[in-house]
Amino acid sequence: MSTYKAPVDDVMFLLRDVLNIEQYGNLPGFADASPELVEAILVEGARVCEEVLQPLNASGDQEGCRRAEDGSVATPKGFREAYAEFAAGGWMGLAASPEYGGQGLPHTVAAAINEFSSSANMAFAMYPGLTMGAAAALYVHGSDEQKQTWLPNMLSGKWTGTMNLTEPHCGTDLGLLKTKAARQPDGSFRITGTKIFISAGEHDLTENIVHLVLARIEGAPEGVKGISLFVAPKFLLNADGTPGARNAVSCGSIEHKMGIHGNATCVMNYDGATAWLVGEENRGLNAMFVMMNEARLGVAIQGLAQSEVAYQNAAQYAKERLQGRALTGVKAADKPADPIIVHPDVRRTLLSIRAFNEGARAFVLWNALKADIAHRSPDKATAEAADEVLGLMTPVLKGVLTDVGFDNAVKAQQMFGGHGYIVETGAEQFVRDARIAMIYEGANGIQALDLVGRKLPRNGGRAAMAFFGELQQFVSENEADEKLAPFLKALGKSAGHLQQATMWFMQNGLKNPDNAGAGSTDYMHMLGLVAIGYMWAKILKALHAKKAAGETLTPALEAKFVLADFYAQRMLPETGAQLARISAGADAVMALPAEAF
Amino acid sequence: MSTYKAPVDDVMFLLRDVLNIEQYGNLPGFADASPELVEAILVEGARVCEEVLQPLNASGDQEGCRRAEDGSVATPKGFREAYAEFAAGGWMGLAASPEYGGQGLPHTVAAAINEFSSSANMAFAMYPGLTMGAAAALYVHGSDEQKQTWLPNMLSGKWTGTMNLTEPHCGTDLGLLKTKAARQPDGSFRITGTKIFISAGEHDLTENIVHLVLARIEGAPEGVKGISLFVAPKFLLNADGTPGARNAVSCGSIEHKMGIHGNATCVMNYDGATAWLVGEENRGLNAMFVMMNEARLGVAIQGLAQSEVAYQNAAQYAKERLQGRALTGVKAADKPADPIIVHPDVRRTLLSIRAFNEGARAFVLWNALKADIAHRSPDKATAEAADEVLGLMTPVLKGVLTDVGFDNAVKAQQMFGGHGYIVETGAEQFVRDARIAMIYEGANGIQALDLVGRKLPRNGGRAAMAFFGELQQFVSENEADEKLAPFLKALGKSAGHLQQATMWFMQNGLKNPDNAGAGSTDYMHMLGLVAIGYMWAKILKALHAKKAAGETLTPALEAKFVLADFYAQRMLPETGAQLARISAGADAVMALPAEAF
Structure with missing residues (x-):
């Protein structure tokens, strides 16, 4: 039997001492989020995750979700009660806009709570998690009326949300999608098609489910430029905003999966389901x-x-x-x-x-x-x-x-x-x-x-330059500090590998994009190693500052000195091998004809 | 739905062109195993694996094994028939001694068939696989009478075998084992205890199961020096050698596992089961x-x-x-x-x-x-x-x-x-x-x-020296060949890392064994990378020899040039990072007190 204890102290150390969130008091939501309040939120969030969600993790995996003949889906025993408690605690709309009932707290705090709930019960945490993703899209692209209609009940957890993108023949390449949207005289649409792998597509946790769906309006261009986003609820709403008639969207089956059994992964059938356009026509991907x-x-x-x-x-x-x-x-x-x-x-x-x-x-x-x-x-x-x-x-x-x-x-x-x-x-x-x-x-x-194909070259590589610059500045400012010097030396070496790799892409990726593709995964991991190394450097600096201020560190904080050494000695050296692989380019990778595989 | 095609051609290329098995005609079993015969065996073995075992792989996983109230265990649908066909084909005792009904073929051939059957259906292949392991122990350590009693039916597949080592509180550290063996006046023993994780401990494939069991004879020393090996069949034998009375060993439950559901992993209860000592008293581990x-x-x-x-x-x-x-x-x-x-x-x-x-x-x-x-x-x-x-x-x-x-x-x-x-x-x-x-x-x-603790230092490092010597000789003999030179250069660099790591262990492992322990996994993988790199070098040499002899290579063989390049460019460079990690030693690894974890 597994156990779980949420790392509240570590999060508080990071927020307070490493990220100095107190200096962001000018941002909405931050002024109200004093360290004491944040800690109280984290402690209570930790309690819910440890005591309510975690005990259902193994049983939820064993029991899984079950679809009945009528297309309804039962979540594992205990999930309904746990969800009700989670929603009632206000955990869903933690960082969402207060305008629609969210708590307006920093995303930084919500991210910590997300970690706790996902550790405690990942399959469970997906129900609120996807709801917040759908709410974010509605918040940015929905009309005022749509936001008023859907967001308050989503942010409160009264209803959940889904994202319906994937179809049997297309996942990554959404330009291929076939689901159709037929325009109705009243401005609404009727959606017809099949979506697969829809997490939380159907369940018994809430009285309604708000589906966001990608579909192609009849007559729209082919490819990604003809895709629009729609909102299609499980139950259409009565005039008073309560769930009314059943919409023509239903769960055709639930997938047998390797894991996350507690989350219902559904095949969703849209049989002329009533839906409304979200944002601009043909701009759904955006x-x-x-x-x-x-x-x-x-x-x-x-x-x-x-x-x-x-x-x-x-x-x-x-x-x-x-x-x-x-x-x-x-x-x-x-x-x-x-x-x-x-x-x-x-x-x-x-x-x-x-x-x-x-x-x-x-x-x-x-x-x-x-x-x-x-x-x-x-x-x-x-x-x-x-x-x-x-x-x-x-x-x-x-x-x-x-x-x-x-x-x-x-x-x-x-x-x-x-x-x-x-x-x-x-x-x-x-x-x-x-x-x-x-x-x-x-x-x-x-x-x-x-x-490597979009984010790195975007705006002439401005974002990467900004990150390299920030890192370089940190190193320059601190390398004379002999307590930090050994770590910064190792980090600097890996950062050098990263810059060589970046340069290699600039010189070789343009003339043959396959050179960038062949090194992309190594580059991603290399950037991750360096970025996390930079975090360790900031952590070390914060720890030394605490010591210099005469604080006695907890054993967990003391352990971080050893962890940083370990990271420098045993994790950062991987960038050397990554650089070698990246620099090998695409020749061997692309040499074989497809049929030789 | 998965499919599988056994790599017969690749095995034949390796046996004939890379390992030159024809030159081992002086070894028993090899003279009779002409390349043509070996190929015929592999083709037929491939057929059985592809057509009989593979179709049961997914269904066996889904259905799993079921234990009935009476302790009997049913294997998945189709396993009985498949096993009967596999045994009847003589696939079990392929490399075993003809003296007891084995086919006496090279292990080299049996290893290839093992790969095919494990690819086709790993859970199934464990039933014969474990039987051969048990038979090997009986062959080396059993008395003549024991060998006569058990081996013919094991090698023919009429009975299967198991290994009973693990107990709930001990796996790696067998010195802790508690299962008892009580000496009987007739020279037999009565075994009492619980063994866990016993693969194929109970099933319905054969009329008898031959358990090899580690237990401690009453009065034996504590620790590993008091462990003896016993043979304890599911059914005791009648005078004519047929299965008779049920022995007091039974399956208490079957484990719920992550995978290999088609193989019954059993808790085995020994309740005074009749058993006979195999080999010397207290030398069971040996x-x-x-x-x-x-x-x-x-x-x-x-x-x-x-x-x-x-x-x-x-x-x-x-x-x-x-x-x-x-x-x-x-x-x-x-x-x-x-x-x-x-x-x-x-x-x-x-x-x-x-x-x-x-x-x-x-x-x-x-x-x-x-x-x-x-x-x-x-x-x-x-x-x-x-x-x-x-x-x-x-x-x-x-x-x-x-x-x-x-x-x-x-x-x-x-x-x-x-x-x-x-x-x-x-x-x-x-x-x-x-x-x-x-x-x-x-x-x-x-x-x-x-x-790193035993095999490497044994006999003054003789085995490692022999391997390094063989590798070095190959490089020396071939580095002037410009077709092989680029690969050998990359291999030589990694072999150099391996030798540096070996040297590092010699210098630092003796004064602090934790230095060897902290680098052991990296060293194992490094040696693996270099050894497999050596294999690629031998493969390349064989391919060039074929080309030089005017042969037209198949597309699969042609692809190997690219694969070797890939291995040199993208896999061998890892040894640099491994060397860095090994050379970091045990300091950071051992610095924290246990309670800090």
């Missing part, structure tokens, strides 16, 4: 991107979240499991064997997970703060600069945190030996659940391509 | 090692096998799935989109799997040939030298082929996008099945420790 960028940060957090909970359980087991003796002599003479935590390879494994997690958590919050600045800063240039860096880092967050998060769940499972393969232990569920995060909201190969 | 070394090679093959079948299905999908357009312009203008095989990142992923698989297959067969030489060479020095290198490489095979095999199954799953997460596609089963291979028969961390 509107969907709002939702997807929000969702990508959420998926990145899922990767971190599974890595965190997997670590916690593996570390606990390693401290308890007695097996063999330390290489350097008996450590627990009073016991029949030493706990396996005495073994260097066990520690190496656990430290590699934790050094990633704690750096990745900083990276998530650093990016969430960029989102807050981008959305809320009164200074347009500041907002745009933040948005550009966030745009650059979104594929990195999504690709790296989910790839490594999954690897870490696998490593954590390994700590249990044979017991890790047994369902009841819980470690294998983290692996199965974490696996989807590498795939959905744009498979990680697509993230890598988005990074 | 006897078990025979079984475990055999099994480790088998598990390594499982890693390769899942990687291979995962590759085949992913490559096929990538050639068929239409999505997006090539970065370099439309490739399939007549279709709504290009097949995803046009994308460099897709190719990079597939090539990384295949470059590993084809090198790893050579490495498996090269080692299997060492096993043949070790067991069969009339020259003692030759046999011992082969055995030493095989001993060195056994943990590398097991650790590297299963770690990378699993990673490759994950990569292959990624090629399917969202469809890869759906059970019906089949890709996720390969991931779940492959996962166990990293754990059982000694978790991979233990393999790494066995390598």
